[in-house]
Amino acid sequence: MSGGGDDDLAAKAIAAQKGAYAPYSKFHVGAAIRMSGGTFVGSNVENASYSMTMCAERTAIFAAVATGARVLEAVAVCSDASPPSSPCGACRQVMSEFTPDPTAMTITAVNPAGEARSWLLSELLPDGFSGRELP
């Protein structure tokens, strides 16, 4: 991981994992994001009607957007997976909505054991739907 700021975000994602509500999958996920200069956290929230489940990353992004934040600057996500698991496609698409330059937005996946992997959003969602096609 590069930079003290990203280490801090990873630590917050690890802490946010404690908030996961995952009685069905037992896969606990925490996310921490930097958006418009602020830091926001989220966890996955599952539902007995499985498709209602919300991922940790989108929980954090929607919380940030609801405060007026609009520019996604960095994402950290924590699960128990080894190697650390990357964000799902739906979360990548939501990240893209708020990322002006996907070649400059880093996503770091960690686990509590200390493993880490990172990517640029442009690597995880090449040629994504941008909305520019809309009338």
Ligand code: THU
């Ligand atoms: N999950 C996340 O929170 N983020 C991801 O990027 C992948 C999956 C959650 C959704 C569900 O609660 C559990 O992990 C298993 O899919």
